[in-house]
Amino acid sequence: MMVEKLMEIGNSQLDDNLVEVRSLKKYFDIKKDVTVKSVDDISISIRKGETFGLVGESGSGKSTLGKTLVGLQAPTAGEVIYNGQDVTQLDKETKKLVNKEMQIIFQDPHASLNPRMRVGDIIAEGIDAYKLFKGKERENRIYELLERVGLRAEHAKRFPHEFSGGQRQRIGIARALAVEPKFIVADEPISALDVSIQAQVINLLEDLKDSEDLTYLFIAHDLGMVKHISDRIGVMYLGKMMELSNSDDMFTKPLHPYTQALLSAIPKTDPRAAKRERIVLAGDPPSPTNPPSGCRFRTRCPHAMAICAEQAPPWKEVEPEHWTACHLY
Amino acid sequence: MDHLLEVNNLEVNFKTYGGEVKAVRDVSFHVDKGEVVAIVGESGSGKSVTVQTIMGLIPTPPGIIKGGTIQFQGQDLLSLSKKELRKVKGSKIGMIFQDPMTSLNPTMVVGKQIAEGLITHQNLSKQAAKARAIELIKQVGIPNPEERYGQYPHEFSGGMRQRAMIAIALACNPELLIADEPTTALDVTIQAQVLELMKDLQEQTNTAIILITHDLGVVAETAQRVIVMYGGMMVESGTVLELFENPKHPYTWGLLNSIPDVDGPEKKQLVPIEGSPPDLFSPPKGCPFAPRCKFAMDICVEEMPGAYEIGEGHHAKCWLNDERAPEVDHAFAPKKKEAVAVGSEA
Numbered sequence: 001m002m003v004e005k006l007m008e009i010g011n012s013q014l015d016d017n018l019v020e021v022r023s024l025k026k027y028f029d030i031k032k033d034v035t036v037k038s039v040d041d042i043s044i045s046i047r048k049g050e051t052f053g054l055v056g057e058s059g060s061g062k063s064t065l066g067k068t069l070v071g072l073q074a075p076t077a078g079e080v081i082y083n084g085q086d087v088t089q090l091d092k093e094t095k096k097l098v099n100k101e102m103q104i105i106f107q108d109p110h111a112s113l114n115p116r117m118r119v120g121d122i123i124a125e126g127i128d129a130y131k132l133f134k135g136k137e138r139e140n141r142i143y144e145l146l147e148r149v150g151l152r153a154e155h156a157k158r159f160p161h162e163f164s165g166g167q168r169q170r171i172g173i174a175r176a177l178a179v180e181p182k183f184i185v186a187d188e189p190i191s192a193l194d195v196s197i198q199a200q201v202i203n204l205l206e207d208l209k210d211s212e213d214l215t216y217l218f219i220a221h222d223l224g225m226v227k228h229i230s231d232r233i234g235v236m237y238l239g240k241m242m243e244l245s246n247s248d249d250m251f252t253k254p255l256h257p258y259t260q261a262l263l264s265a266i267p268k269t270d271p272r273a274a275k276r277e278r279i280v281l282a283g284d285p286p287s288p289t290n291p292p293s294g295c296r297f298r299t300r301c302p303h304a305m306a307i308c309a310e311q312a313p314p315w316k317e318v319e320p321e322h323w324t325a326c327h328l329y
Numbered sequence: 330m331d332h333l334l335e336v337n338n339l340e341v342n343f344k345t346y347g348g349e350v351k352a353v354r355d356v357s358f359h360v361d362k363g364e365v366v367a368i369v370g371e372s373g374s375g376k377s378v379t380v381q382t383i384m385g386l387i388p389t390p391p392g393i394i395k396g397g398t399i400q401f402q403g404q405d406l407l408s409l410s411k412k413e414l415r416k417v418k419g420s421k422i423g424m425i426f427q428d429p430m431t432s433l434n435p436t437m438v439v440g441k442q443i444a445e446g447l448i449t450h451q452n453l454s455k456q457a458a459k460a461r462a463i464e465l466i467k468q469v470g471i472p473n474p475e476e477r478y479g480q481y482p483h484e485f486s487g488g489m490r491q492r493a494m495i496a497i498a499l500a501c502n503p504e505l506l507i508a509d510e511p512t513t514a515l516d517v518t519i520q521a522q523v524l525e526l527m528k529d530l531q532e533q534t535n536t537a538i539i540l541i542t543h544d545l546g547v548v549a550e551t552a553q554r555v556i557v558m559y560g561g562m563m564v565e566s567g568t569v570l571e572l573f574e575n576p577k578h579p580y581t582w583g584l585l586n587s588i589p590d591v592d593g594p595e596k597k598q599l600v601p602i603e604g605s606p607p608d609l610f611s612p613p614k615g616c617p618f619a620p621r622c623k624f625a626m627d628i629c630v631e632e633m634p635g636a637y638e639i640g641e642g643h644h645a646k647c648w649l650n651d652e653r654a655p656e657v658d659h660a661f662a663p664k665k666k667e668a669v670a671v672g673s674e675a
């Protein structure tokens with residue numbers, strides 16, 4: 001019966017969008033009369049088989065968007081459409097099946113693994129919750145997953161503290177893979193790792209994407225890695241999407257002044273190029289509890305005009321497949 | 330000319346329940362006046378312990394300074410008494426830490442924390458120290474300095490806290506500024522602001538800087554010389570240009586290969602360094618990088634290589650630089666035009 005339901009969901013899919021977000025809002029009431037609009041009216045679609053990179057600074061709402069997508073948080077308003085069905089409207093049982101196909105890998109491999117559980121049981125949490133395997137089969141599946149992410153079968157008996165940061169992140173990846181998901185949100189999966197280990201984890205994620213037919217939402221603030229792994233990139237600032245395009249266009253001809261500043265801020269690893277002019281933004285990002293009127297970036301924008309304070313710029317396709325929200329275009 | 334700071338054969342161990350950890354092994358380097366020297370390395374490479382030893386911040390026990398000397402303006406810092414060391418540190422060496430939230434006192438207004446050093450080390454009166462502190466707050470680019478003087482750290486954003494830390498460190502016009510991952514906790518646009526600020530201040534005051542970081546981009550943009558550390562040892566050192574264009578240690582190759590090229594047109598597979606960092610409880614007899622090194626030879630596990638001189642001021646501790654060693658075809662592609670084609674094939 002479970003399989004039938006899944007087939008039903010699969011058949012209702014019409015285009016190549018695996019996940020679609022329509023006018024998604026996620027607000028947090030932090031005090032009486034104080035609301036943080038973490039995700040404010042965002043619409044994006046993630047295509048089957050692609051890696052969608054989501055970039056933004058702390059407080060931009062990128063993690064909130066990721067968590068809302070996989071159902072860890074209920075949206076305040078808007079739709080999350082997975083494989084043609086609005087997930088927010090599904091009954092509990094079907095929703096559980098959809099949730100199985102959407103998994104998440106967290107940033108901090110120290111905080112996201114229960115220190116009192118053995119690695120094997122951590123990985124099998126999803127298997128147990130969905131009653132996929134039992135006994136010997138369950139054990140074999142754990143071993144298979146451990147080897148799949150570059151660890152060894154005997155690691156199943158150990159506890160998380162016995163592993164390095166990179167190895168723990170591999171455990172987190174194995175746990176996400178255990179229920180055979182189609183869509184994985186990777187929420188800053190490498191930010192806490194050393195440089196030489198980051199590349200190991202990125203290569204593993206790329207291998208798995210090919211072998212398991214996965215679609216990724218890759219959230220990060222390291223623009224170099226996002227460019228490396230993503231097909232398309234979205235840039236967020238204070239809860240709003242500022243720009244969206246394929247990864248090459250974003251880096252060669254960024255449209256939004258915020259994207260331009262963000263790219264210009266990346267330190268270049270070429271000592272001869274180091275003496276270049278850099279766009280340095282003035283000031284700090286404004287408080288998310290009280291964002292500026294009109295365009296949220298206008299207080300730090302070198303090109304701000306009168307209209308920017310009055311009207312929020314519309315979301316516009318300036319060039320084919322290259323969207324931005326800015327009054328300059 | 331005498332160096333501003335000269336560290337020779339420094340050895341630092343830590344006593345733990347698991348045994349003695351060899352955190353810093355035979356580290357020697359110098360810093361000249363007005364120079365920016367970067368120390369690069371991963372967690373556990375010994376980069377922070379090295380500078381904390383210079384600052385006298387290593388608690389003993391569990392730390393043991395096994396050997397070596399640290400000469401600052403001709404004085405051996407390791408032989409000074411606590412009181413004498415404090416005098417030197419307070420007026421001549423400033424330090425900025427990674428996390429500005431935990432290194433500022435949360436119960437004291439920021440302005441007072443800046444003025445504190447001025448009163449103790451420069452014998453300024455309270456009023457004069459306050460005036461100078463407000464000037465410093467302005468100098469590091471924090472708006473409304475008078476108002477900010479009386480605010481607590483929690484009222485500052487991350488970038489502003491780091492600016493306040495810089496103001497504290499620069500208050501007494503130090504000769505040497507030690508910055509331990511000063512921008513790691515900050516967002517990229519704020520990191521750009523703070524790096525720019527440090528560069529400007531350095532040009533104005535001609536302060537020497539030791540910059541600890543794991544971000545090679547930050548190194549390329551700010552430093553003149555680089556020291557690469559691994560497993561408690563210096564594995565390579567040289568000018569920024571030499572290190573990025575003519576690296577001679579497999580670990581440096583690995584670091585340069587494992588970061589994506591932001592400017593490159595197409596995607597190259599990243600070449601990670603396989604394995605994990607060494608166990609410092611029982612460091613290998615030979616080169617600490619040998620177990621992860623693609624080019625390791627028999628001698629590498631047996632004996633630690635000496636520092637081979639590659640060029641002026643460029644040293645690498647790797648047996649591959651011995652004249653008896655074979656030529657290796659490493660995948661590192663230097664960013665020179667003619668070499669790119671070769672490198673991308675490999």
